[in-house]
Amino acid sequence: MSLVKQLLLAICLFLLIAFSGSFLVSVENSRDQLQTQLRSHAQDAATALGLSLTPHVEDPAMIELMVSSIFDSGYFASIRVVAIADGQVLVERTRSLDETRAPGWFVRLVNLEAQGGDALIMRGWQQFARVEVLSHPQFALNRLWDSALGTLGWLLLCGVISALLGALLLKRQLRPLLAMADQAEAITRREYRTLPRVPRTPELRHVVLAMNQMVGKLKNLFEQEAAQTELYRRQAYHDSLTDLPNRLAFEHGLQAALTPGETPDGFLLAMRLGNLNQLNQTLGAARTDAILQAMAVPLQAIQAAHPTWLCCRSRGGEFLVLAPGSQLEDIQALAGQLATQASSLEDLISQVEHQPIALGIAGYRPGDGNAQVLSRMDQALAESSTAGERIKPGYRPADAGQIVDTAHGWRTLLSEAIEQRRFVLHFQPAMGGQGQTQVLHHKLLVRLPDTQGQLMSAGQFLPWIERLGLAGAFDQCMLSMALAHLDKHPGALALSITADTLHNPEQRQRLSQQLDKHNGAHYLTLEIDARYLQNSQDVGQLAAELKTSGCQLALQHFGRQLSLIGELALIGLAYLKIESSFIRDLDQAPEKHLYLEALVKTAQRIDLPLIAEQVQTKGEIQALISLGIEAMQGRALAEPASWQEQAG
Structure with missing residues (x-):
């Protein structure tokens, strides 16, 4: 139960106790006072009636008329005129004691009894009769009930106002704590954020400053690791003279x-x-x-x-x-x-x-x-x-191999394929775990039938898609086909999107809207080509837009952009796929090991999984495992194939 709810319950319990105590004390005081008033009222009425009836003792009709006139005022339970000589009731008027607006449980709780008074009627010097008056407690009970309702209403109003003000005040005071909780959860998602607003409360201020200091040190540590790893890469792969x-x-x-x-x-x-x-x-x-x-x-x-x-x-x-x-x-x-x-x-x-x-x-x-x-x-x-x-x-030139060799031919072929969704989906699993037996996800690879019905790999037609300005439409087509596949075969799936979609806000918005409408979007991970990254702003924006759908974001072809890893750590990426140029012949190229070791160490510090892509040989697999990279994808583990072939 949240602290705000606990506070509201505490306020309600306090008000209940306060009302109960106040009500009992008020009822007890009011009951004694009202009983005294009822007794005085009954005695005053009896005395006045006795004096009024003395001149008319010989006129029974007048006695009855005067008793009825007083009784009908409604303040009495009974009025009786009893003869002294034989105890005979000369006149009697009564009313039920149950006549009251207050509920029965309140009447029983208050236990306000009727109070009586009496007076003598004289005939000369002799006592003729006795007037007995019993005051009705209904008016006192009604008044006490109205008073109790008023008290309850006021306390409830005070309670609601106190609860609202207390909740708002507590929420405001606890905002730094909630922000720190989000900050701690963000660290588990590899997002390292500092809180810009420091609370005025000394205790909370101290805790927030300590958390910010810790996050800042973590961020500096990761940046230092990334800078050191980038230094290794530049030393190994850069010419110092020309950069x-x-x-x-x-x-x-x-x-x-x-x-x-x-x-x-x-x-x-x-x-x-x-x-x-x-x-x-x-x-x-x-x-x-x-x-x-x-x-x-x-x-x-x-x-x-x-x-x-x-x-x-x-x-x-x-x-x-x-x-x-x-x-x-x-x-x-x-x-x-x-x-x-x-x-x-x-x-x-x-x-x-x-x-x-x-x-x-x-x-x-x-x-x-x-x-x-x-x-x-x-x-x-x-x-x-x-x-x-x-x-x-x-x-x-290279040896001839392209069947389509003109821009017009490519535009016709690709436009029709996008419009009619003529692409063929192949899948290649990314494997991990002990012995690379666990399927982490399936990477969606697209093929396109050429004019002779032969399947072309993505590398043959993707450059033309980007050159002809069809990248956005192609990404929308691929996403629709991927989501349609997830409807039939739910499971972790990775799909590449082009840089055009990454850097175009309108296309990103259409992508997010398409994902928001699909229940299986949480199975999908969108992969971005890391080579197109100059900064992490667009990646962070896309990651934020994808959160509502549950879709994740990852980078592929990563390796040359290590200086950005400090910024990428704040985004919460699902994983990084290492560019194949760092993997190729890894078992025969020891000069690659130093950089990959540094990359693995940096990624482990920010809890960011690494996957080696396009692994081609068993030797590369063993070299990757020795470096601490157990997740990988490539022909050495499984050939790209249709879903039916993968399932078989």
Whole structure:
């Protein structure tokens, strides 16, 4: 029972005791006073009637008339005139003692008895008769009952007012305690909040300040852990000179991009500055470093504009852009911009004999080998040429594989698929527990029949969905299909949504409204691509909007955004899925272990589950378990399949 209810019950009990005591004392005092008044009233009436009847002792009619006139005033229970000589009743008028407005239990409780008085009627010097008057207690009882009702009403009014004022005052005084309770519950949900308003009450003020201090220390601890882990990542995967990812990061990213499954086709754009040693000897290390930093500036802008791409400095004067899901015309336009900027650098190094800056574009498809793609890149760089002052990039395409090869064809195919819900749902379980035998949830993976009826993976058509502005409609379609699946097969389900929905308030609102109308929304977890996160504001807003439906929120492809983990801890995410580039060949790449160990430690401190995604080999499973990551998803555990195949 809440403290407010306990206070209300205490107030009611106090008022009941106060009323009962006050009523008993009042009744007892009033009863004695009223009995005295009734006795005096009866005696006065008897005396007056006796004096009035003395002149008319010989007239029985007059005696009866005068007795009746007094009796009819209503204040008497009985009036009798009794002869002294023989005790004969000459005149008698009576009224029932039960005539009263007060209930029987009140009459019995008060026990107010009728009071009498008498007087003599004289005939000359002789006593002729005796007048006996008995006062009726009904008027006293009615008055006492009205007084009791008035007292009860007043005490009830005081009680209601006291209860309301007490409840409001107590609620106001207990607001900091309730806020601290919410604060403590938020910590269990991995949300670390401080209370901005400090109460004036000294005791509560001390407790609130102590809680805020504890939460602040926890938050600082997590931020320090995250900063240390981010430092490990930058040391391992960043080039200190250009502040771009290094060759190791590129190799891991290329391995993940070439993994068959959900990854899209893409292109590799390379920019190479030759004779770097000659430049270094002629211009000096400082000037050469400045040239390399100038070459890196446009790549940093490209990385910010395309979070899913990877712009890095491979080695020496070689820079690479790994662009999954990109289109050739976009890469060619980007190469043209880099060519213009690179041409301006030629003026800085014209005094040194060197090979010109080369640009190359190489296509790739999931399933290609690393060496195969790098060989295409080298061939493309070798084909690069200079026409006047402009660099012409070389180009080596990937093997043909796309059935739909025009924007119009893609728009027609995708629009019809969204409108008619022609997508095919596949599922892949995320496993955890001892021996990875427990199904944590099923990840919904979408397939699209092409013009020849073959199923395309999401990586093949999702870039076109985003490029054609169909992301919002696609998310609504996928959510409807996911909820329809939950109607038939309730159970934990994970669904990815695009960055367009995350950053668009109107689409977020439509998403929330659709979830609010469905009873099975609490089974669903929406996954957001962490690579699109620049801050946690939109994620926090979406998480708040989803709370009413019970739907949870999680991040996938997480790994490069560790600096945000302190902010993400305040949101209450369901889990983080680690990007596959940190998982690929983990058992053969010990340099990845240090970062993952730090990530696991940081996540454990904020009680945030980690799931490794796209696990491909048994060796990766064993390496993940040794690092403390037991939840994972990938082909090494289960192939994506239809629900019937999964259930079978």
